[in-house]
Amino acid sequence: MKVMNTMRSCGVKTDSLTWTTMISGFAKNDREEQALDLFKDMILAGVQPNALTITSFASACASLRALNRGLQVHGLAIKPGCVVDLLVGNSLIDMYSKWGDLEAARRVFDIMPEKDVYTWNSMIFGCCQAGYIGLAHELFTKMQKSGLQPDVITWNTMISGHLQNGNEDRAVDLFPRIEEDGKIKPDIASWNSLIFWLPSNWTERKGVWRIHGNLLRRKLDSRLPITIALIDSYAKSGQIEYSRTIFSGASSKDVITWNSRISGYVIHGFPDLALDTFNHMRNM
Numbered sequence: 001m002k003v004m005n006t007m008r009s010c011g012v013k014t015d016s017l018t019w020t021t022m023i024s025g026f027a028k029n030d031r032e033e034q035a036l037d038l039f040k041d042m043i044l045a046g047v048q049p050n051a052l053t054i055t056s057f058a059s060a061c062a063s064l065r066a067l068n069r070g071l072q073v074h075g076l077a078i079k080p081g082c083v084v085d086l087l088v089g090n091s092l093i094d095m096y097s098k099w100g101d102l103e104a105a106r107r108v109f110d111i112m113p114e115k116d117v118y119t120w121n122s123m124i125f126g127c128c129q130a131g132y133i134g135l136a137h138e139l140f141t142k143m144q145k146s147g148l149q150p151d152v153i154t155w156n157t158m159i160s161g162h163l164q165n166g167n168e169d170r171a172v173d174l175f176p177r178i179e180e181d182g183k184i185k186p187d188i189a190s191w192n193s194l195i196f197w198l199p200s201n202w203t204e205r206k207g208v209w210r211i212h213g214n215l216l217r218r219k220l221d222s223r224l225p226i227t228i229a230l231i232d233s234y235a236k237s238g239q240i241e242y243s244r245t246i247f248s249g250a251s252s253k254d255v256i257t258w259n260s261r262i263s264g265y266v267i268h269g270f271p272d273l274a275l276d277t278f279n280h281m282r283n284m
Helices: 002-009 016-028 032-044 051-064 067-077 086-099 102-111 117-129 133-145 152-164 168-178 188-201 206-217 224-236 240-249 255-267 271-282
Strands: none
Touching (some): 086 117, 102 117, 117 152, 133 152
């Protein structure tokens, strides 16, 4: 702001680039309120926002759930008969999806002449979050038919969506499909979604074993986030010995690792073992 005030005092005109840089900077540094106020000042100053300005403003509105201001930026961004810019359209879909307003998000989505992977991912994410897994799957299929291939974020969103909506078998079945074309591999987030979710929601303990086997084949089981997830999952599903074996074999242990083991003992009625583990952790 000091720079802008100095520019004004020196008679230097601030253009859309100046305003956009400031608004974007505030929005990216968790100062959304200031970003929104600055956008208002920009409009009052008669400076026309560009696509990046609107994107930054929409992001701030989404974070603050500022509905009225979000509708304002929608009116500025989308004029009747005008082509919706890809960057602007994506930001509006993301904003509406985070608000849970799927109808508004879908209206923007449908009038966009061009869609990229981010466009589809935002729309699919919104459907999953709102519990419309059927619609999410429909969009997932249409995305591929349009010629765009899902990226790892798309797959993670679908897997998490199925898990959150009680479709555990569908989630597990998606995993082999990720690697079918050889271009995409499940990342840590993919595996952790399955490992953390299944024990408390899937009645068959085979679920954890099946995932663990896949991790062993890919030599991913030694990574700390996955180690923690496996300890926690085996413990929650009542397989304390498996949990203890993985804990003992872990090359590194942090507080979360210890907590997962202690929690497993407490949940399944082993208070003495939980206390012993706690004391052992304190003495490390």
